[in-house]
Amino acid sequence: MKNAVTPGVAALDRAADKRRDVSFLEQQLDQAETLFVPFLRGQPFVRGSELALLTRRETGDLIDQATEMVWLGLLAGRACFALDLGPGAERHAALSGSQPSDLRMQLAQLPSAQLELALYGRALFLWHARHSFCSVCGQPSRPRQGGHTRVCSSSSCASEHFPRTDPCVLVLVCDGPDRCLIARSQGWPAGMYSALAGFVEPGETLEQAVAREVLEEVGVEVGAMRYVMSQPWPFPASLMLGYIADARTLELRVDSHELEAARWVTREQLRDPQQHGFFVPRPAALAGQLLAAFVAGTLLPPSA
Numbered sequence: 001m002k003n004a005v006t007p008g009v010a011a012l013d014r015a016a017d018k019r020r021d022v023s024f025l026e027q028q029l030d031q032a033e034t035l036f037v038p039f040l041r042g043q044p045f046v047r048g049s050e051l052a053l054l055t056r057r058e059t060g061d062l063i064d065q066a067t068e069m070v071w072l073g074l075l076a077g078r079a080c081f082a083l084d085l086g087p088g089a090e091r092h093a094a095l096s097g098s099q100p101s102d103l104r105m106q107l108a109q110l111p112s113a114q115l116e117l118a119l120y121g122r123a124l125f126l127w128h129a130r131h132s133f134c135s136v137c138g139q140p141s142r143p144r145q146g147g148h149t150r151v152c153s154s155s156s157c158a159s160e161h162f163p164r165t166d167p168c169v170l171v172l173v174c175d176g177p178d179r180c181l182i183a184r185s186q187g188w189p190a191g192m193y194s195a196l197a198g199f200v201e202p203g204e205t206l207e208q209a210v211a212r213e214v215l216e217e218v219g220v221e222v223g224a225m226r227y228v229m230s231q232p233w234p235f236p237a238s239l240m241l242g243y244i245a246d247a248r249t250l251e252l253r254v255d256s257h258e259l260e261a262a263r264w265v266t267r268e269q270l271r272d273p274q275q276h277g278f279f280v281p282r283p284a285a286l287a288g289q290l291l292a293a294f295v296a297g298t299l300l301p302p303s304a
């Protein structure tokens with residue numbers, strides 16, 4: 001099989017048709033089986049290696065301390081809301097034994113359905129936190145549709161605003177089936193290398209962004225490329241689109257504004273990176289997943 005990297009199936013039914021149904025949402029808020037996912041300023045509460053999911057009874061009056069609440073949808077038929085809490089809420093009894101956590105650190109630990117809830121809630125809360133005012137007229141905006149849009153409070157403007165997602169390409173550049181290109185940015189942990197990545201610019205196709213980023217960052221021209229899979233990366237609002245591409249040239253000219261170093265490595269070296277003085281992201285991250293599949297021989301470049 002040419003591409004054995006398989007994207008996950010969504011565990012959550014986003015139930016978008018319920019977003020406008022205010023009475024349905026209000027009803028769900030009082031159901032015993034409804035689940036709440038607490039966050040503190042966009043960081044999900046984690047207990048051990050799981051999200052601190054709360055039932056309505058466990059939530060108690062914590063719900064009154066929410067600065068934002070969004071409708072996530074139905075998880076195995078149970079209504080699910082995310083709560084963004086204000087400072088001090090972490091001392092509430094409902095959250096004892098849990099703490100707000102950096103989601104990047106939790107990527108590998110959380111069960112996949114919980115990771116989906118955490119990424120979704122965080123992306124929405126970060127968007128709300130940065131869009132309190134209408135970008136058309138500057139008046140305050142208010143959340144609507146279960147927290148999935150914001151509407152300007154000025155009746156003469158009434159602009160509607162939607163959460164945005166910024167596409168970002170991540171590309172594993174290959175020299176045949178045995179060598180690929182890894183690079184590191186300034187400020188990364190010592191020895192850490194990953195695939196190349198960059199934001200898609202206005203008016204650009206994904207393929208153009210892949211070719212431009214690789215040429216800008218390391219001076220390598222790419223030929224054929226293939227989309228592999230994606231990963232939401234809400235820091236604050238990216239969607240990483242993973243590609244694998246053939247290198248047409250091999251000489252590296254590293255742009256020191258963007259990168260600290262880049263190198264070609266063999267599959268053999270990637271099998272035991274520490275022995276060769278580097279390490280790569282774990283498979284929980286998209287780059288780690290592409291690299292692991294490349295090492296395993298289940299992800300081949302277009303020319304192979």
Ligand SMILES: [Zn+2]
Pocket residue numbers: 134135136137138139152153154157158159
């Ligand atoms: Zn406005």
